[in-house]
Amino acid sequence: MNRHQTFNLYRCNGTYTGDSGEINVSVTPNITEFKIEVCQWHVVVGPKMSIQLTIDKIIAQTIVDTLYIYDGNSETDTKLKHLTNFADDDYDEIVSTTNQVLIQLTMHKRSWFPINNPRTIQIRYKAIPSDCNKTYTGDSGDISLVRQLTEQTKTLTCHWTISVATNMRCGLELTERQGIIYSPGYPIAYYHKMNCEWKIRVPKNHTIILQFIDFKTEDTDHLTISDYTISGYSGHQLPPNLYSASNALTLIFKTDMSVTDRGFKIAYKAKELDPYVTFLASAYNVLIKLNSSDVKTIAMNGDIMSGLMDYNIKDDRIVWFDPQKHKFILKSIQSTVDMSDEIDVVGQPNSLLLDWVHDLLYWIDIKSKTIKVLHFKDTESVYTMLFME
Numbered sequence: 001m002n003r004h005q006t007f008n009l010y011r012c013n014g015t016y017t018g019d020s021g022e023i024n025v026s027v028t029p030n031i032t033e034f035k036i037e038v039c040q041w042h043v044v045v046g047p048k049m050s051i052q053l054t055i056d057k058i059i060a061q062t063i064v065d066t067l068y069i070y071d072g073n074s075e076t077d078t079k080l081k082h083l084t085n086f087a088d089d090d091y092d093e094i095v096s097t098t099n100q101v102l103i104q105l106t107m108h109k110r111s112w113f114p115i116n117n118p119r120t121i122q123i124r125y126k127a128i129p130s131d132c133n134k135t136y137t138g139d140s141g142d143i144s145l146v147r148q149l150t151e152q153t154k155t156l157t158c159h160w161t162i163s164v165a166t167n168m169r170c171g172l173e174l175t176e177r178q179g180i181i182y183s184p185g186y187p188i189a190y191y192h193k194m195n196c197e198w199k200i201r202v203p204k205n206h207t208i209i210l211q212f213i214d215f216k217t218e219d220t221d222h223l224t225i226s227d228y229t230i231s232g233y234s235g236h237q238l239p240p241n242l243y244s245a246s247n248a249l250t251l252i253f254k255t256d257m258s259v260t261d262r263g264f265k266i267a268y269k270a271k272e273l274d275p276y277v278t279f280l281a282s283a284y285n286v287l288i289k290l291n292s293s294d295v296k297t298i299a300m301n302g303d304i305m306s307g308l309m310d311y312n313i314k315d316d317r318i319v320w321f322d323p324q325k326h327k328f329i330l331k332s333i334q335s336t337v338d339m340s341d342e343i344d345v346v347g348q349p350n351s352l353l354l355d356w357v358h359d360l361l362y363w364i365d366i367k368s369k370t371i372k373v374l375h376f377k378d379t380e381s382v383y384t385m386l387f388m389e
Contacts, residue, residue, distance in 0.1 A: 012027050012037075013039060013040050013041065014041050015042040015044065016042065016125065017043075017044050018045070019045065019126070020124070020125065020126040022123070022124045022125070023043070023103065023121055023122070023124075023125070024121070024122050025039075025121050026118045027105070027107075027118060028118040029107050029119075036108055037106075037107045038107075039107075040104045041102075041103045041104075041121075042101075042102055042103075043125050044099065045099050045125075047099060048099070049128065049130055050096050050097060050098070050099065050128050050129070050130050051100070051125055051128070052093065052094070052096075052127075052128050053069065053093065053094040053095070053096075053123055053125050054094075054123065054125075055091035055123050056122040056123065056124060057120060058120070058121060059086065059118075059119060060086045060107070061107070061108075061119075062086050062087055065105060065106065066083070066106045067082075067084075067086075067104070067105050068081065068104045068106070069081035069094060069101060069104075070101060070103075070104070071097055071098055071101065072101070073100045073102055075102070080094050080101070099127075099130075101125075105119060105121065107119065170197060170198075172198050173198075173200075174198060174268070177269065178268060178269040179268055180265060180268075181198055181251065181266045182263070182265055182266075183263030183264045183265075185263065186214075186262065186265060187214070187262050187263070187265075188262070189260040189261060189263070190217075190221075190255060190261070190262075190263040192255060192256070192257050192258075192260065193255060193257055194254065194255045195252070195254050196253040196254075197250065198250070198251045199250050199251075200250075200268055201247065201248045202247050202270035203270065204247050206271060206272050207244050207246075207247070208244040208249050208269070209243055209244075209268065209269045210225070210241060210267075210268050211241050211266065211269075212239045212241070212264065214262070214263075215239060215266075216262045216264070217233075217235065217255075217263065217264065218260060219234050220234070220255075220256050221234055221254065221255040221256065221260070223252070223253045224251070224252045225242060226252075227249050227250070243357050244357070245357045249268075251266075308320060308352045308363070310353060317332050319354060319361065321345065321349050321363075325342070326344075327342045327344055327345055328342070328343040330343070343361075343374070345363075346372060346382045347366075347367045347368050347370070347372060349363040349366075350363070359376040360374070360375055361374055361376065371384070372384055
């Protein structure tokens with residue numbers, strides 16, 4: 001049953017229910033006992049409803065008094081309104097996102113104001129459907145409202161907010177040095193039959209680092225990432241960080257008509273490469289000259305330096321071959337800790353090359369006349385790539 005509730009009382013606190021009503025109260029503070037007095041009025045309507053407030057009149061002391069309207073039933077909820085100037089008679093309409101609001105008037109005692117003057121609050125409220133006051137996100141969607149107006153609610157004003165994040169759109173070309181890419185609708189389920197494409201292009205002499213913050217797709221929905229190589233991902237396993245082999249990357253997300261999932265959130269960042277890397281090696285240390293200005297000295301800690309050396313841009317490490325230990329030595333350029341990693345070498349290396357994008361180390365073994373390769377995450381396994389005549 002729809003009810004309209006009105007109070008016209010000298011009342012400091014109260015609770016109001018029903019589909020509509022009016023808070024019409026006058027409050028005279030107790031000047032002999034208080035320095036601050038707080039009055040609170042709660043408005044509660046039915047479930048799945050919001051509250052529309054119309055302020056008709058407020059008589060209070062400007063600056064001294066404060067009126068708060070909270071989107072909920074406590075002072076910890078979001079503030080919908082905060083008023084200290086009551087000279088303006090034209091107040092905006094207020095709409096809650098929940099089925100409760102708290103109206104609070106805080107009155108302060110000040111000697112230069114006539115504190116015994118009554119305060120008057122006249123605020124009308126009306127319950128409206130919660131789908132009448134919503135925020136919509138995503139690339140597309142529908143706004144619908146099915147509501148039969150009651151005798152008391154002859155007019156209905158609805159508020160909808162539509163927010164589309166630019167990084168949720170398809171067909172974007174991203175040129176900032178860093179940013180975040182979301183699947184359309186994230187974190188709500190993405191859409192069926194999508195063919196979304198994002199192109200990342202950063203300045204020349206930069207690589208692009210992709211960090212997967214969240215990733216959940218159906219097995220039949222695929223994210224493809226390509227530069228010179230192509231990588232594909234689907235499912236719920238979080239992919240590892242990726243490094244591009246150039247200053248451009250393309251991401252393509254294709255979905256079918258089956259079940260969808262929450263999608264993904266991917267951060268990207270451009271990292272400047274060192275185009276001019278010069279090694280000046282002696283038997284026990286190496287000077288690395290970066291960008292023709294920055295010179296770093298790396299001590300070998302007794303290791304013997306051969307002419308076989310390369311620089312891993314991705315994690316700022318150098319690798320060289322120590323013929324005395326017959327090992328590859330890896331050492332961080334940035335680290336202040338005097339530590340290095342060692343990898344056993346198969347065969348007799350004649351030259352080496354790092355694929356820092358895919359964490360692979362290649363070398364020519366002149367003993368077996370082959371090209372060998374290992375992955376830094378599986379240094380126990382060495383594979384033969386090519387036999388030479």
